[in-house]
Amino acid sequence: MNRWQDIRQVVVVGLGVTGLSVVKYIQKYHPEVAVQVMDTREAPPGIEQLPGDVEMYQGGWRTEWLNKADLVVVNPGISLATPELQSARSRGVAIVGDIELFAWHVHQPVIAITGSNGKSTVTDLTGKMAEAAGLKVGVGGNIGVPALDLIDGAMDLYVLELSSFQLETTSHLRVKAAAFLNLSEDHMDRYDSMAAYRQAKLRIFSHAESIVVNQDDPATYPENFSGNQVRFSLNQPADFSVEMVDGTEYLSAKGQPVIETGTLRLVGRHNVANALTVIALLHLADIDYLSHLDALKNYMGLTHRCQLVEERHGIKWVNDSKATNVASTLAALSGLQLNGRLYLLVGGVGKGADFSPLKPVLSSLNLELCCFGRDGKQFMALHSSARLYGTMEDALQEITPELKSGDIVMLSPACASFDQYKNFMARGDAFARLAHRFA
Template sequence: MVHKMNRWQEIRQVVVVGLGITGLSVVKYIQKYHQDVSVQVIDTRQNPPGVDQLPGHVEIHLGGWRAEWLSQADLIVVNPGISLATPELQEARNHHIAIVGDIELFAWHVHQPVIAITGSNGKSTVTDLTGKMAEAAGLNVGVGGNIGVPALDLIDESIDLYVLELSSFQLETTDHLQVKAAAFLNLSEDHMDRYDSMAAYREAKLRIFNHAESIVVNCDDPATYPDLYSGNQVSFSLKQSADFSVRQIEGTEYLVAKGLPVAETASLHLVGRHNVANVLTVLALLDLADIDYSSHLDALKSYTGLTHRCQLVEMRRDIKWVNDSKATNVASTLAALSGLTLDGKLYLLVGGVGKGADFSPLKPVLSSLNLKLCCFGRDGEQFMPLHDSAQLYEGIEDVLEDIAPGLKSGDIVMLSPACASFDQYKNFMARGDAFARLAKRFA
């Protein structure tokens, strides 16, 4: 650990760009572990979240950039939501000022084993379930990163294992994270407002493998394979032979790990085929981290998933209300629909901020379902050509007010928006919470 701390020897002035929970965690971390380092904060917003929790003696500049602070910094720690292509950051780079993210600071500090997960979809479920299974096996686990608790807030000497969800944005500013096992779940179009191409987006994701002892790739998605890797590589698949896969044994489908049946897929509480793939990834990661999961399958079978991810929030008169607000891109919504069995009609709520995505891949799937397409939000109109039933609304409440009187037994009302939420909500969690409250009112 000493050599990692030595990275701080030449650093006396740090500028944190972007506050929020991540920026705040960086400030707290530096003040706790590097008290001789001075910290300044820049946020281009006038009133960013977390500003009221910032220690009074920390200088902060709001509502724009502060070029002289950046030029005088020994290190700039940038929030993952801010693109490195921003001219002010490019200027700092041209002056050879190091720019990192919070995960890089985490990498400099920790010495315990780390499991890391990335992918366009499913990474939160895989991260959470991996943590739960490791805890069931008796380990003290720190779970966070892009999900829940910022990585720097997890740091504790008593931790046996860290399990981190990492976004492409976080990986862009991470160079030295050494991991016991890393997984790249899948790649689908997302964040095209940030990246020039799918190749650039993929390249950011692949950085998770740079210092990985072992890696997990998706046989069904060749984009998850690294271009160059000489370490231990295992695979998962729902469709073909792989290290971790599914197999029919005497008419029953089983999860299979390295040729051995683990559990019936029907014993899982999770909904949808995408979640079977997620479970296979969890088994692979635990195996690579030398964690014996075979005695703790009850934790696997009883796991019901995360809030806002295909979550059943209300069921009355045999009508299901499903909160899948975490579906902020097309692939997430496609995954939710692929695992669906319908006894009645599906009322699908889509819309929000589309992030430049192409929604046309939804059209063939929607045409095969008995549904009404309910479009809302800033880019709701872009969904209108996808189905004959499509109707445009202002927001979620307007949708539910309109459809509630006509709902019948067997129907499903599902919020799976395929869009970000920040046109009408603070984040996808606030959007999901609003849907859940409204479901209780209209059910």
């Protein structure tokens, strides 16, 4: 079915990396379609890369453009509840996202991953192991490269990380295997309830052949799914789980030991769960992972996710800037081997989250809590050691003289970065530079 046959005018709402990928895709594959771009920001990122023949409106909305469009492609960062989009939709204008355009185009197998935490690691590692098995793989979506920039007729497989925001505007993505890793409070500034957030995530299963769900988190189960469903668990028997064999813990697939968990270079129990999900997805996609376990064993994880950026005088500096919500920070703390004192940096944009679940975990650690950024004050009641700083640099400057061998300095902020940094990557890079400077 050619979904483009009646489309002559497209409006792209929101530029940036994703918006640019949409413009480039349409001009390459559907040159007969006219494209306009609007962005409410006065100086949208990527504007200097926009082709000169594309009309651009910035600093607000052009409702007449929306109302005349055959199709509106909206950036995932823009809520569908925005009045201008609601008005266009009420007039019958179709509103989709970049992943929907990707779904219309590709015919190769797709593996898709969502969840509140861990999805970037699972996506990246799934791609690495599929490549080790000899496949040409496009890895991206909500991580790294926009999905439309991955399109290549020579690809054997696509592996996509998908956020709830992307899934809201996706209706026709057919996937070979999909995983919903976990559900925890996040983006409560965007959703009316956890139920609404969950329903957005569950859309990943709409056209899936096979799915992976978390047996330890029933919120990941779809209400109705008639295809092949497997479960992973750290705590109970499941299709993909951990089991003890002669006193040694293994990842287990369908009751068969696969690899010793102790040989994995990934740190933390949450990464054991991630590894289980990866082998489940590869199994469902009929990819031979058993012959390529070295790729799993040697995988060191993503930049900005429990990443050791400096170790000097027995002091470790760990960049976990990708922990933009409470559950992600909890996961990082659960995997720590702590011989001294933990100096934990938290704060930023809280997105309406409840930080109280951190309190019992923090109370069990030898800890100094360093709070900074716009919502840093919200962490102050969580631990008696809490100190408030204006910036991350202020915090590191003060604590550095106190550090001793065995201590860990960890940035795991449980918040978004937009108050002081362009994104979590920029925040993590800043932490790494400061670690090199102060260590």
